[in-house]
Amino acid sequence: MTDDPGTQGIPAPEGEANLIDTDYQIGQDNISAQIGPFGLDIHNPVFLISGITIVAFVFLTLAFQQSVEPVFNALRNWLTGTFDWFFLLAGNIFVLLCLVLIVSPWGAVRIGGKEATPDYSYSGWFAMLFAAGMGIGLMFYGVAEPISHFGTAMGGVSVEDGVRTDWAPLGGAAGNAEEARRLGMAATIFHWGLHPWAIYAIVALALALFSYNKGLPLTIRSIFYPIFGERVWGWTGHVIDVLAVFATLFGLATSLGFGAEQANAGLEYLFGLPVSDGSKVILILAITAVALGSVVAGLDAGVKRLSEINMVLAALLLLFVIVVGPTLAIVTGFGANLAAYAEHLPALSNPFGREDANFAQGWTSFYWAWWISWSPFVGMFIARVSRGRTVREFIVCVLLIPSLVSVLWMTAFGGTAISQIVNDGLTTVQDAPLELKLFEMLGALPLTSITSFLGIVLVIVFFVTSSDSGSLVIDTITAGGKVDAPLPQRVFWCVFEGLVAIALLLGGGLGALQAMAVSTGFPFTIVLLLACWAIVKGLASEPR
């Protein structure tokens, strides 16, 4: 009757599967409706609660800006200050679990079933996960952070009333430029290396495992199935998913708002474009419009293609800095910085009895909360594009390779900037505001106008690739894990994100809501620790 089993269009059979036996049907809680000419397929109540709460928070923040901002800032500072040991300890657990998974027999488990084949080539896959993960941060902090740690380390330790008041990592390196450079680079790499990528890897692996191998919907709540069982489809799960939408949208919108301010400053530096609300709004609209084009074009034609363009541009800029900058210092610095990172890693990651409280709480703990608050978005996006990889391959490519790329990037950009200070006596980079440090560093190299323009393009495109992948993730969560929801829904979230950014930019409150988004890092740290347990339990029942 049929000419084959009906699978010609599908690249490979999935092989042996070990699905979780649940009565829940994906989409069973969804509302399918027609609003005017547009069809909707949204999860009830995650979509409505997320949308209404986000609007309410924006209005309340705008209305009570003066009183709300200190509250959210205090909340963030209290969490990252009081629970610094918790964030650091959790970060170490994530890294250790990832490393154990690489060498354990569970590393052979394939995401998507024993015979699943990868959906994407290495280049496309890596470009997407890197662009969504931390691309934009590297543009701003690649120069700024090494210089900051180098400066505070050079300043050494200062104590008042028995309390350290300096921001130097560990014990600093007072007056010792070479050691300050090593410590500064080690501290920077610590914040951009194994730990952040382990955070993303844990969320992504848990989601990929429970979705592709266990058959649960691709939403954050699925990670909790081993803990809550069928209750995860009720209000427990609704709260988890709403929180994930909340953290993702506010994280993206506030970053977009701040990013517009930074891009505006860069454009003023380069082309004299005046810094004004009008310019910033135009920038947000432009970024949102390109992101909109990307989400409408889809995962392959939009998001993947833009991510690949992004990677090529970033690689060109990196190559330029390596070739035109202090080439020998960068090449030898890569190994030296890796060695410095390995040497200082145990002390930098120590959660208890830290004397460098300002650094451990103000930098590391804040960073961990920041990465963790982004992890539902980045992790879910990585999960979606990682089917067909073995767990070992997945961890190596999500943890080790991006960490090495971060080391190279920081070595080239941060190392060049430090070299300009130490060897050339230039202080322009050190004195420049955060958003201009990259351009000041490039300004001391040849072909400034070209490289700075490339830098601005990269900043903007990195925002687009975060915005479009974030919109896809929010759309999937608010559609109950369905990835084939009607197109207008993802358009709605992309536009909504831009509008929230504009409202907060014009009305104030970017800082407040970003502080609140970072504060979600605390509950999500608990989520991630539970995810570790769920991963182990899930992998233990997988055919290898």
Place this chain on the structure above:
Amino acid sequence: MFERIMIPVDLAHVSQLGKALEAAADLAIHYRIPVTYVGVTAAVPGAVAHNPAEYAQRLDAFARSEAAAHGHEVTSRAYLSHDPTTDLDATLLRAVDETGADLVVMASHIPNIADHLWPSNGGTIATHSQASVFIVR
């Protein structure tokens, strides 16, 4: 007149395809030609199946049930898409070529203003496919 009919099937909304399915079966019996039922799925678990292989099995079972109901010859093909929301048209156009169908029967909605922004799937297939396309409202 025709050699093979292709009919795109959304297994999650089969109840909305009644007229198109009926028309395809009638044409198949009239011209004594086979019908290929084509479905597009994502790798992510969905409303219809947990994975692409299970989706393909369900599509095949659906095709067999149509054959049992109408008595025509059937085949089925499941296609995997990374993003079915945006890639459906391209996947269906590829399916027309790969199945060798020279007549596509497909259900579509009554045109509305949204079609100016995002053309209907049926409209896009009719515009770009070399096969004859029978749109069933």
